Amino acid sequence: MNDTREPAATTATATIPAATTPATMLAARIHAYGGPAVIRHEEVPVPVPAPGEVLVEVAATSFNPSELALRAGLLREVLPLELPHVPGWDLAGTVVATGERVIGRLDAGGAAAPFVSVAPELLVPAPRSLPLTAAAAIPVAGLTAWQALFEAARIREGSRILINGAGGGVGAFAVQLARRAGATVVATASPRSAAAVRRYGAHRVIDRTAVALHEALEGEPLDAVLNLAPIGPGAAAALPALLGPGGVAVSVATPIPGGVHLVARRDTGQLARLVALVDAGELEVAPAAVRPLAELAGVHAEAEAGTLVRGKTVLVPDPGRRASL
Structure with missing residues (x-):
C-alpha cells in the first residue's frame, strides 16, 4: 500500500x-x-x-x-x-x-x-x-543534509557541489538547502528520481545509470562532493578526483578515501531552523x-x-x- x-x-x-x-x-x-x-x-x-x-x-x-x-x-x-x-x-x-x-x-x-x-x-x-x-x-534526513553541507562540506554562496544519489530522502533536503545557500548544484539521480531532483532546484541532473561522472562533468572542478549513495569502493575512490584545489569530499554512505564520513547527530537548534524554513515556504x-x-x-x-x-x-x-x- x-x-x-x-x-x-x-x-x-x-x-x-x-x-x-x-x-x-x-x-x-x-x-x-x-x-x-x-x-x-x-x-x-x-x-x-x-x-x-x-x-x-x-x-x-x-x-x-x-x-x-x-x-x-x-x-x-x-x-x-x-x-x-x-x-x-x-x-x-x-x-x-x-x-x-x-x-x-x-x-x-x-x-x-x-x-x-x-x-x-x-x-x-x-x-x-x-x-x-x-x-x-x-528530523534524520534534514539534519543529515544540514550537517553534511554546512559543517562538513562548508558550502557557501558560489560553491559548486556534486550531490551523488540525490533522489533519496536526504538528497531532497540537500539539493534544496544547497541551492538556497547560493551554491551551484549538480546532482546525480536515476531516471525515476530525476524530475523530483530538478523540482528541488538542482541546476543539472546527471543520469548516473548512463554516463560516467568524470565524462559528464567535463573536467570542471568541484568545491564539494556529497555522496549519499551506497556505491562500491572503486566508485567512492574516484570521487576525490572530481574536486578542485581545497575541495572537500563528504559521504554519509560508502566512505570516500581521504574524505569525511559523516554520522549525523541530534541538534534541536538546527531542527528548529529547518522547521522555520518549512513554514517560510523555503523548504519543501x-x-x-x-x-x-x-x-x-x-x-x-x-x-x-x-x-x-x-x-x-x-x-x-x-x-x-x-x-x-
Missing part, C-alpha cells in the same frame, strides 16, 4: 484526556538481529513517562536506510540494541498533556509505536504548515509514500531488494489496531 495523500495541516492543539489513553498498544519490536522478519508487531504497555519526560502520541515515524544495518546487527559495535527494541528515530506527534504538535530525532528509537515517552528537550514545535505525517520526514517536504506501521517489515524487505520507492517513506501507527483500554 503506497498512499501519499495526507490530511490537511492544522495548527490547532487539543489535550488528549488521560482517561482515553489506552493501557496497551501495538508496537513494532525487534527481538533479535536478522532479516526483516525479525520485526514483529506486539501488544505492549503504553509507556509511563519517567520524571522529566512527556508522553507523545505518535502521528508518524519514517524509514531510514541505516535502519537496515541496525536491524541486521551490522552496527552492533557502535550502536548496540537493548532487545527487544522498538525502532523509529524520526518522531512527529502530539504531547498528550498539552496537545502541542512536535517533532524530534530519537537516537534510542521508540517512535515505531502509537505512543512514546521522551525528554521534552529532544523535541521542537512541528511545522505549522505541514500535516504531522509529512513532518515525520524531517513531500514524502514519497505514507504507509501503515504494520507494513514496516515489508518496507525493510523492499529496501533490501531495491524496490522501495525513492524518497522518504513515512509510517503511520493505526489507531484502530490499538489494544482496548
Whole structure:
C-alpha cells in the first residue's frame, strides 16, 4: 500500500484526556538481529513517562536506510540494541498533556509505536504548515543534509557541489538547502528520481545509470562532493578526483578515501531552523509514500531488494489496531 495523500495541516492543539489513553498498544519490536522478519508487531504497555519526560502520541515515524544495518546487527559495535527494541528515530506527534504538535530525532528509537515517552528537550514545535505525517520526514534526513553541507562540506554562496544519489530522502533536503545557500548544484539521480531532483532546484541532473561522472562533468572542478549513495569502493575512490584545489569530499554512505564520513547527530537548534524554513515556504517536504506501521517489515524487505520507492517513506501507527483500554 503506497498512499501519499495526507490530511490537511492544522495548527490547532487539543489535550488528549488521560482517561482515553489506552493501557496497551501495538508496537513494532525487534527481538533479535536478522532479516526483516525479525520485526514483529506486539501488544505492549503504553509507556509511563519517567520524571522529566512527556508522553507523545505518535502521528508518524519514517524509514531510514541505516535502519537496515541496525536491524541486521551490522552496527552492533557502535550502536548496540537493548532487545527487544522498538525502532523509529524520526518522531512527529502530539504531547498528550498539552496537545502541542512536535517533532524530534530519537537516537534510542521508540517512535515505531502509537505512543512514546521522551525528554521534552529532544523535541521542537512541528511545522505549522505541514500535516504531522509529512513532518515525520524531517528530523534524520534534514539534519543529515544540514550537517553534511554546512559543517562538513562548508558550502557557501558560489560553491559548486556534486550531490551523488540525490533522489533519496536526504538528497531532497540537500539539493534544496544547497541551492538556497547560493551554491551551484549538480546532482546525480536515476531516471525515476530525476524530475523530483530538478523540482528541488538542482541546476543539472546527471543520469548516473548512463554516463560516467568524470565524462559528464567535463573536467570542471568541484568545491564539494556529497555522496549519499551506497556505491562500491572503486566508485567512492574516484570521487576525490572530481574536486578542485581545497575541495572537500563528504559521504554519509560508502566512505570516500581521504574524505569525511559523516554520522549525523541530534541538534534541536538546527531542527528548529529547518522547521522555520518549512513554514517560510523555503523548504519543501513531500514524502514519497505514507504507509501503515504494520507494513514496516515489508518496507525493510523492499529496501533490501531495491524496490522501495525513492524518497522518504513515512509510517503511520493505526489507531484502530490499538489494544482496548
